[in-house]
Amino acid sequence: MKFAERVRRVAPSAIRDLLRHGADPEIISFGGGYPDPALFPMAELRGIYAELLAGDPVVLQYCPSDGLPALRAQVATRLRRDGIDRTADDVLIIQGAQQGLDLAAKLVLDPGDAVVTENPTFLGALIAFNPFEPVYAPVRTDADGMDTDDLERVLAATPRARLLYTVPDFQNPTGVTMSLPRRRRLIELADEYDLLVVEDTPYRALRYDGAHLPTLKSLDAGGRVVHLGSFSKILAPGMRLGWAVADGEVLEKLALLKLAADTQSSTLNMAATSSYLDRYDIDAHIATMCRSYRDKRDLLLTTLRETFPETVEYTTPDGGLFTWLTFPASFDTTAFMRDVALPDARVAYVPGATFFPTTPEHNHARLNFSGLTEERITQGVIRLSKYLPR
Amino acid sequence: MKFAERVRRVAPSAIRDLLRHGADPEIISFGGGYPDPALFPMAELRGIYAELLAGDPVVLQYCPSDGLPALRAQVATRLRRDGIDRTADDVLIIQGAQQGLDLAAKLVLDPGDAVVTENPTFLGALIAFNPFEPVYAPVRTDADGMDTDDLERVLAATPRARLLYTVPDFQNPTGVTMSLPRRRRLIELADEYDLLVVEDTPYRALRYDGAHLPTLKSLDAGGRVVHLGSFSKILAPGMRLGWAVADGEVLEKLALLKLAADTQSSTLNMAATSSYLDRYDIDAHIATMCRSYRDKRDLLLTTLRETFPETVEYTTPDGGLFTWLTFPASFDTTAFMRDVALPDARVAYVPGATFFPTTPEHNHARLNFSGLTEERITQGVIRLSKYLPR
Numbered sequence: 001m002k003f004a005e006r007v008r009r010v011a012p013s014a015i016r017d018l019l020r021h022g023a024d025p026e027i028i029s030f031g032g033g034y035p036d037p038a039l040f041p042m043a044e045l046r047g048i049y050a051e052l053l054a055g056d057p058v059v060l061q062y063c064p065s066d067g068l069p070a071l072r073a074q075v076a077t078r079l080r081r082d083g084i085d086r087t088a089d090d091v092l093i094i095q096g097a098q099q100g101l102d103l104a105a106k107l108v109l110d111p112g113d114a115v116v117t118e119n120p121t122f123l124g125a126l127i128a129f130n131p132f133e134p135v136y137a138p139v140r141t142d143a144d145g146m147d148t149d150d151l152e153r154v155l156a157a158t159p160r161a162r163l164l165y166t167v168p169d170f171q172n173p174t175g176v177t178m179s180l181p182r183r184r185r186l187i188e189l190a191d192e193y194d195l196l197v198v199e200d201t202p203y204r205a206l207r208y209d210g211a212h213l214p215t216l217k218s219l220d221a222g223g224r225v226v227h228l229g230s231f232s233k234i235l236a237p238g239m240r241l242g243w244a245v246a247d248g249e250v251l252e253k254l255a256l257l258k259l260a261a262d263t264q265s266s267t268l269n270m271a272a273t274s275s276y277l278d279r280y281d282i283d284a285h286i287a288t289m290c291r292s293y294r295d296k297r298d299l300l301l302t303t304l305r306e307t308f309p310e311t312v313e314y315t316t317p318d319g320g321l322f323t324w325l326t327f328p329a330s331f332d333t334t335a336f337m338r339d340v341a342l343p344d345a346r347v348a349y350v351p352g353a354t355f356f357p358t359t360p361e362h363n364h365a366r367l368n369f370s371g372l373t374e375e376r377i378t379q380g381v382i383r384l385s386k387y388l389p390r
Numbered sequence: 391m392k393f394a395e396r397v398r399r400v401a402p403s404a405i406r407d408l409l410r411h412g413a414d415p416e417i418i419s420f421g422g423g424y425p426d427p428a429l430f431p432m433a434e435l436r437g438i439y440a441e442l443l444a445g446d447p448v449v450l451q452y453c454p455s456d457g458l459p460a461l462r463a464q465v466a467t468r469l470r471r472d473g474i475d476r477t478a479d480d481v482l483i484i485q486g487a488q489q490g491l492d493l494a495a496k497l498v499l500d501p502g503d504a505v506v507t508e509n510p511t512f513l514g515a516l517i518a519f520n521p522f523e524p525v526y527a528p529v530r531t532d533a534d535g536m537d538t539d540d541l542e543r544v545l546a547a548t549p550r551a552r553l554l555y556t557v558p559d560f561q562n563p564t565g566v567t568m569s570l571p572r573r574r575r576l577i578e579l580a581d582e583y584d585l586l587v588v589e590d591t592p593y594r595a596l597r598y599d600g601a602h603l604p605t606l607k608s609l610d611a612g613g614r615v616v617h618l619g620s621f622s623k624i625l626a627p628g629m630r631l632g633w634a635v636a637d638g639e640v641l642e643k644l645a646l647l648k649l650a651a652d653t654q655s656s657t658l659n660m661a662a663t664s665s666y667l668d669r670y671d672i673d674a675h676i677a678t679m680c681r682s683y684r685d686k687r688d689l690l691l692t693t694l695r696e697t698f699p700e701t702v703e704y705t706t707p708d709g710g711l712f713t714w715l716t717f718p719a720s721f722d723t724t725a726f727m728r729d730v731a732l733p734d735a736r737v738a739y740v741p742g743a744t745f746f747p748t749t750p751e752h753n754h755a756r757l758n759f760s761g762l763t764e765e766r767i768t769q770g771v772i773r774l775s776k777y778l779p780r
Contacts (some may be wrong), residue, residue, distance in 0.1 A: 002495070034451060040450045043443075045443050049440065056425060057432055061430075061626070061627060062627045099651060106394070108393060109394055152608060237451060237452045237657075238657030239656055260521060261489060261518070266629055267628030268626075269656055269659065275417060315555035387498075
């Protein structure tokens with residue numbers, strides 16, 4: 001049977017393989033992007049689901065494809081604090097931010113169009129974009145996020161650039177945050193080159209140090225930013241809820257693509273999330289998560305400093321779930337994981353090569369700190385450090 | 391901003407507009423494809439969600455993108471009764487059968503490829519396929535389903551036919567069921583013309599008369615049938631769960647496209663559905679639904695016979711949710727709904743024109759009977775009948 005050209009680009013995914021490793025309790029995995037299940041508001045949600053399922057059966061019925069109106073309004077209200085002054089009508093409820101990547105790609109990409117990304121970038125985004133057969137135009141990324149001087153050069157050299165994908169806050173995989181001057185410059189360049197900007201903000205609320213920077217959407221006078229967010233990291237990923245905010249025809253087309261893709265998100269989970277936002281203080285809940293994750297980040301970085309060779313560099317993220325390790329240029333983290341880390345140290349991470357859209361660098365690793373206990377963070381780093389060449 | 395070619399094909403949807411009408415309690419709507427919310431197993435699910443949320447927080451965490459292994463195994467076991475002899479590994483959990491349409495289209499369709507469908511066909515399928523820019527090759531459809539003699543002619547005349555989409559059981563919108571000889575012939579022709587067959591079976595379990603016919607998947611020696619099913623009509627649509635069964639590389643690619651599209655379906659809803667299947671007799675539940683829907687179907691058909699002009703024909707479905715009305719050729723059901731049914735009779739249905747992929751016929755209407763009370767079925771038909779020309 002002949003598959004469409006686009007499916008040739010769907011390669012077996014490192015993320016899926018790692019989800020499998022994550023299931024082996026013997027292995028300490030820094031691999032996932034998992035929130036800490038001990039922080040899920042189980043009791044609150046238990047009460048909410050019980051009450052919903054004692055009430056109107058409409059919670060199990062179909063509902064409008066754009067999402068429950070109450071939840072759309074609550075998301076809009078929360079976004080006003082991020083400088084995004086919109087109403088319920090401008091919010092589309094989606095299946096986690098991941099679905100927003102699929103819908104945005106479907107919206108603008110013809111085969112051969114270029115997607116501009118940070119270098120490295122989120123693997124799940126590459127997986128979402130690949131079926132639409134883009135080429136990639138990666139942009140140099142440093143401690144201040146995507147380098148907009150390099151972006152300008154890349155755009156000048158990439159006439160088919162159509163979509164710019166960025167995680168401005170605590171980027172996946174590097175943990176870095178885009179500076180305000182670069183945010184402003186990015187929007188100017190997007191206007192100049194007529195790009196659709198996909199601003200992916202799953203970690204934005206998880207800031208441990210410093211003050212929030214303006215969202216790209218809040219700087220977007222041209223209506224070209226699709227702002228994606230998610231309840232996965234601030235409430236629970238297993239409910240599969242996120243949102244997309246966009247303007248005018250972009251939002252309207254995304255909404256139709258959402259309907260086409262899966263009719264709607266779960267009515268019951270939307271009703272439960274709406275009820276949670278109504279009754280509980282999610283900001284207090286987020287503050288609790290931030291305290292816990294900040295401690296884990298500090299523990300991870302401290303243990304790395306104390307046990308790893310000085311030749312290994314790592315980022316110091318102000319929030320989010322990840323730090324990014326850079327080993328000496330000759331060190332291959334994929335081979336080391338296969339040959340040493342998994343079989344001997346019994347530790348997993350994500351080798352950095354998969355996060356590079358075009359030219360893999362082999363001497364990086366992404367470490368998650370949110371999904372592990374403090375004990376396992378310490379143990380995992382110590383175990384790994386013992387096998388590192390000195 | 392330039393949108394991809396494919397998005398030009400995303401037209402505002404009649405389904406979305408009708409979902410809006412359905413929300414006005416003044417209007418008796420035969421429009422939706424809704425199960426009866428009074429039959430949702432609210433108490434059972436209330437107990438299940440309460441227990442899950444009192445247990446391991448893993449129910450709110452990420453899980454494998456193919457779906458919870460226990461639920462995949464339960465679906466596989468149920469499908470053995472439909473002659474589909476597969477294991478958990480062959481089952482992909484998706485966001486309702488609708489997502490299977492998006493993934494299957496993404497798998498095989500290049501722009502300009504032809505999709506073969508019943509004529510008329512499910513509007514939601516057209517909405518799912520349109521973004522991939524196919525042309526449509528509709529096949530004559532009668533009381534025995536898709537006419538395979540006409541299918542043979544259509545395939546001979548359509549060199550780019552790639553995907554055949556069918557609802558063999560109680561088709562949407564007509565309610566008709568494909569006969570066994572035609573099922574066998576369809577598979578022969580699909581083999582001959584190397585088609586991917588998408589067998590969409592959301593209503594299959596809801597049979598009110600006669601014996602189940604073999605699924606296309608059970609007749610599929612060539613591994614070219616993607617069998618789609620859904621919990622929406624047998625449990626609850628608001629949980630957004632369905633399944634895809636396919637073979638070899640087809641399944642593998644669909645699984646990667648599922649990961650790309652939205653990471654996974656809701657862990658919590660999958661765990662709850664799995665628990666429901668474990669503890670309760672869903673077949674007894676389905677039997678209860680069948681008794682209720684059979685009565686409603688009978689009431690609808692009886693009231694149509696007693697009140698409608700003899701010039702209006704309707705199908706007698708052996709199951710499912712719909713009957714299909716055919717008015718005299720000069721009668722325009724879209725205009726009548728806009729000008730008379732909605733403003734005067736205060737009744738909604740789905741005008742038939744939207745279900746024809748290429749050449750609309752204007753003298754049909756789809757009537758749903760599952761989502762209305764018996765009283766509203768009677769009232770709605772009587773109200774409508776009073777405004778029909780005699």
